[in-house]
Amino acid sequence: MSRIAYVNGRYVPHKQAAVHIEDRGYQFADGVYEVCAVWNGHIIDEGPHLDRLERSLRELRIGMPMSRQALSLVMREVIHRNAVDTGIIYVQMTRGVAPRDHPFPAIPETQVVMTSRRIRPQPAKFGEDGVKALTLPDIRWERCDIKSVSLLPNVLAKQAAREAGAYEAWLVDDDGLVTEGSSTNAWIVTRDAKLVTRSASHAILNGITRLAVIELARGEGLQLEERPFSVAEAKGAREAFITSTTSFVLPVTQIDDQVIANGKPGSLTLKLRQRYMAHMGDQTRAEAAESA
Amino acid sequence: MSRIAYVNGRYVPHKQAAVHIEDRGYQFADGVYEVCAVWNGHIIDEGPHLDRLERSLRELRIGMPMSRQALSLVMREVIHRNAVDTGIIYVQMTRGVAPRDHPFPAIPETQVVMTSRRIRPQPAKFGEDGVKALTLPDIRWERCDIKSVSLLPNVLAKQAAREAGAYEAWLVDDDGLVTEGSSTNAWIVTRDAKLVTRSASHAILNGITRLAVIELARGEGLQLEERPFSVAEAKGAREAFITSTTSFVLPVTQIDDQVIANGKPGSLTLKLRQRYMAHMGDQTRAEAAESA
Numbered sequence: 396m397s398r399i400a401y402v403n404g405r406y407v408p409h410k411q412a413a414v415h416i417e418d419r420g421y422q423f424a425d426g427v428y429e430v431c432a433v434w435n436g437h438i439i440d441e442g443p444h445l446d447r448l449e450r451s452l453r454e455l456r457i458g459m460p461m462s463r464q465a466l467s468l469v470m471r472e473v474i475h476r477n478a479v480d481t482g483i484i485y486v487q488m489t490r491g492v493a494p495r496d497h498p499f500p501a502i503p504e505t506q507v508v509m510t511s512r513r514i515r516p517q518p519a520k521f522g523e524d525g526v527k528a529l530t531l532p533d534i535r536w537e538r539c540d541i542k543s544v545s546l547l548p549n550v551l552a553k554q555a556a557r558e559a560g561a562y563e564a565w566l567v568d569d570d571g572l573v574t575e576g577s578s579t580n581a582w583i584v585t586r587d588a589k590l591v592t593r594s595a596s597h598a599i600l601n602g603i604t605r606l607a608v609i610e611l612a613r614g615e616g617l618q619l620e621e622r623p624f625s626v627a628e629a630k631g632a633r634e635a636f637i638t639s640t641t642s643f644v645l646p647v648t649q650i651d652d653q654v655i656a657n658g659k660p661g662s663l664t665l666k667l668r669q670r671y672m673a674h675m676g677d678q679t680r681a682e683a684a685e686s687a
Numbered sequence: 688m689s690r691i692a693y694v695n696g697r698y699v700p701h702k703q704a705a706v707h708i709e710d711r712g713y714q715f716a717d718g719v720y721e722v723c724a725v726w727n728g729h730i731i732d733e734g735p736h737l738d739r740l741e742r743s744l745r746e747l748r749i750g751m752p753m754s755r756q757a758l759s760l761v762m763r764e765v766i767h768r769n770a771v772d773t774g775i776i777y778v779q780m781t782r783g784v785a786p787r788d789h790p791f792p793a794i795p796e797t798q799v800v801m802t803s804r805r806i807r808p809q810p811a812k813f814g815e816d817g818v819k820a821l822t823l824p825d826i827r828w829e830r831c832d833i834k835s836v837s838l839l840p841n842v843l844a845k846q847a848a849r850e851a852g853a854y855e856a857w858l859v860d861d862d863g864l865v866t867e868g869s870s871t872n873a874w875i876v877t878r879d880a881k882l883v884t885r886s887a888s889h890a891i892l893n894g895i896t897r898l899a900v901i902e903l904a905r906g907e908g909l910q911l912e913e914r915p916f917s918v919a920e921a922k923g924a925r926e927a928f929i930t931s932t933t934s935f936v937l938p939v940t941q942i943d944d945q946v947i948a949n950g951k952p953g954s955l956t957l958k959l960r961q962r963y964m965a966h967m968g969d970q971t972r973a974e975a976a977e978s979a
Contacts, residue, residue: 400708402708412707412708412709413705413706413707413708414705414706414708414713415704415705416692416694416704416705416706416779416800416802417704417802418713419842420713421706421710421712421713421779421836422720422779422836422838423836423838423839423841423842424716424836424837424838424839425838425839425842428714455839455843485787487708487713487714494804495777495802497838497841497842497845497846497869497870498842498845498846498849499842499846508708510708510709510787512786532829534828534829534830535828536826536827536828536839536840537824537826538826538840543839544713544714544715544716545716545837545838545839545840546714546715546716546717546789546837547715547716547717547747547828547835547837548828548830548837549715549789550711550715550717550789550790550791551747553789553790554789554790554791557790577789578789
């Protein structure tokens, strides 16, 4: 089956899916995006993802190109046309096509692109053994709360991590405090069993999985602190993990050369990982029941 | 006459010029660019622009897709096909097309896009009256020396400037020191007639016009200091101006609400502006003589 992409109102074969060279996404990184997990054919946490998309657009004063309901329908259609059961849906919106000039175009027309594809299940050993994180200076701009396509520093950090044999880069601000991963949020469990993750600010993207895990942790009665933590605190932590739409909850068992605790995924991490998988399952069952 | 763009080896009508939606320039701002002035059919400071393009590519480890000689020929062809006498040529290179994933693709293939267009001469009153600059916090990433398409903060700054009735935004670092404009370099002339512009570092783009003006100033025997200057120093300066490929040398006669000196373009600024226009004229004559 050939893949289909949505480009500005048309469903086109993926290979031919193109945007104009003067799309401001291409020339200025003047656009935003969302990636949602698709799980048993359902879009996980669709509401919060669309809330965040609308917030990103508002912050950049890019117009929402269609109603939220229409957007949701198109997302479903793209998933359906690609027969995606478990995978992702990617939505990108940019400020329009206009002769190249920095200021906003006089008559901006938001461009919309969507793709959906299956993704292979995460290797089981990621959950069983955990992954490694590499710390790197956070050199990004000061509005990381906006989910823009201005991702070059994230790309460079992720590549550096992979070349160092790490799964993710943990970015560190000028005060030695971890902001977040290059495409994930960063968490630790302190020796006295407190769950810690940086509070939402302009310095990090407020992950949808981060928000879901906060809710799950509260439901479990866990002690939670939203505050920055240092690289030293992380290296001395009892547990560490990352969260994201595609990584879910993933144990981190090594930071740079430092093995975390006994080098095995922590019990709290594994509990939250299990709860998050259940959270995804619950949503798909609830949605199936609704449409039944 | 219809405009023609160059896209990955093909000359195509501008309206149909497109890149794939998974071009990393579009999804990750994973690319670089150059804009050169075209003056009487000649590319101004082509050598330094291509040097900088190669440097940007090297810093990001994006492969140069063709020989420099071939690149230069294609640039000329694009200018020729668009019958551009006075205007610009825009060259963008990205890390390739690949399924969306942060790390570098396994087999990256640099994508190349070029456009060329005429531009109207700068309004004479810009040179006669000068323009206004608005100071704004510099919230960009820490590798502004790389001429990447990761330009969203520059777009936002330029838009804010225009909405405030200013021509350019001057970006200010955490220490209150001016880094550069959103698409220009910033200069002042001190009360004791010293020319000051920030030294090249990761904090600014080392402008080709900046480099040319430094050379011209040296040729004129002017005192030049490459160092940061504060907003306060700029507001109290004798003269202020900006340089860029498309602005050339442009007097700044107001910064925020502060009129600079007597509110007229300064004599040193006007001298450098005139010398820079002569520098462009010299190049076109030299090239014409060579090809005669």
